[in-house]
Amino acid sequence: MILAFDFGGTKNTCALFTRNEQGAFHMENIARRASPPNPDYAYDYATMLELAHAVLRGRAPQAIGVSFGGPVRASEGLVVLSHHVAGWENVLLCEQLEREFQTHVVMDNDANVAALGETKFGAGRGCASVFYITVSTGVGGGWILNGEIYRGANELAGEIGHVVMDPNGPPCVCGRRGCVEQLACGPAIARTARAQLEKNPARGEILRGLLENDLAQVTARRVNQAARAGDELAREVMDNAARALGFALGNVICLMNPQRIILGGGVSNAGEQYFETVRAAARANVMPELREAVDIVPAALGDDAPLWGALALVT
């Protein structure tokens, strides 16, 4: 009986995994709660205890795996901070949970945990090396190499979002320009679409219709929806974002030759044309020997990847 926590910033989730008759784990019970505006550490922690007790119903877990949405020092069980929730600075979360539940606790950041979850239970099953990328509000990534999480010297490996593709590109929160994040993430797609709509008043009819002509309402989801419905402007914006990401992934493949790349986050639902454009751009940007090695697929576990990964951390 394994408890899995996902401290997600805007929502907290807890799942209880138990073994079925064949010995395989299944998710017996899950409890999720969206956070109110401006949650803090005390809220997150108290909420998670509540959710845990709701799924445990009096039983004791054998171990706890934790996914945390922010930088952590996994080896120390320490949360460095949360970018979304105040008060998480330097919390020794594993120690705290070990006292609370009298059992073994392992934690890692959400990208690493989701990478592990997809590799063990999702779109990367059977792969020794996987790069998991989440493309939504931001762009992050996690590595599974030689079958285990690879964290890097400062536990900062996987920051594909801040690999620079175009030193003259749009400015990034990190202080540089043309980072992958600024070319490929959801807000970048929305921003580009809006700029294109403003510049081309005669184009983008389907997208304008979806937005009821209120350009401030544009989101990546709407742009993709319009693209799939045949809107050419929206299709160009989606294609450019997919090409930028694919080009970056070609470089990743040259450098690391992972067995598979898994795209999670919002774009995992973007549809086959988006994925084909990403793959084509990656294939065009690898050495000929690596063209056949381009294997880029959507994530399979959706929002549950961190929970399955948290399970994998302790089993």
Place this chain on the structure above:
Amino acid sequence: MILAFDFGGTKNTCALFTRNEQGAFHMENIARRASPPNPDYAYDYATMLELAHAVLRGRAPQAIGVSFGGPVRASEGLVVLSHHVAGWENVLLCEQLEREFQTHVVMDNDANVAALGETKFGAGRGCASVFYITVSTGVGGGWILNGEIYRGANELAGEIGHVVMDPNGPPCVCGRRGCVEQLACGPAIARTARAQLEKNPARGEILRGLLENDLAQVTARRVNQAARAGDELAREVMDNAARALGFALGNVICLMNPQRIILGGGVSNAGEQYFETVRAAARANVMPELREAVDIVPAALGDDAPLWGALALVT
């Protein structure tokens, strides 16, 4: 008593390692032979046996580690081919050497083996994750991650030379443009310097002197020598190559956060100014959190790195 082979393409080297009184390995004996023009597999193999018997002097090795200068399938002990020497296609080298010497043989490609050698015995001692890059005629690389060689799904990981930095840059042998190799390797430095000398007849006095005004004689070594002697044109060429490499390494650091990056090959002798320019460009191209994590140093073992790495393969 460990035998180490380095099939280097243009030269073959064999070393015998034995333990000293403190139990540490030292290189007891080394034999090296430069190849004649157009060597083939039979020449390489027969030469290496000769060198082995010269260093062994009748003794039997306990194990053999092999560095091969070309693509291999390490797990199968198979040489895929040599780009420099004919006849190496699909040679089961480990099996052959095991029969010959009646002992255990492990092989890997030269970049991986040199990476392992530098990590265990050279500039990367104590580091859990190292990216070793050789910058000479070409640009190659090898990864040590979580303390072991990381090969990638098709044993092609580490190809930093074919990461594209500038899609509009100079054409590369791989069929694309602006690969790191075409911006940073020795021949690229020589080619750029020559073009600059031809375009600027009043500049590059010191470099022209070193070349006795025969521009066809320009090499990266000469350009670097002139730069260190104060030639501004040569300095600009070296700086641009160093900046391109450093920029690429910044992206590598964002993606993989290795503890250390080790530069081997010809450039490991380029001097402190070259290395400072590489480091500054890398620092300028990482997220602020990673600036302090930029650790780029020259290789320490020179031409012997593959031999020490071959030792590490079997110990």
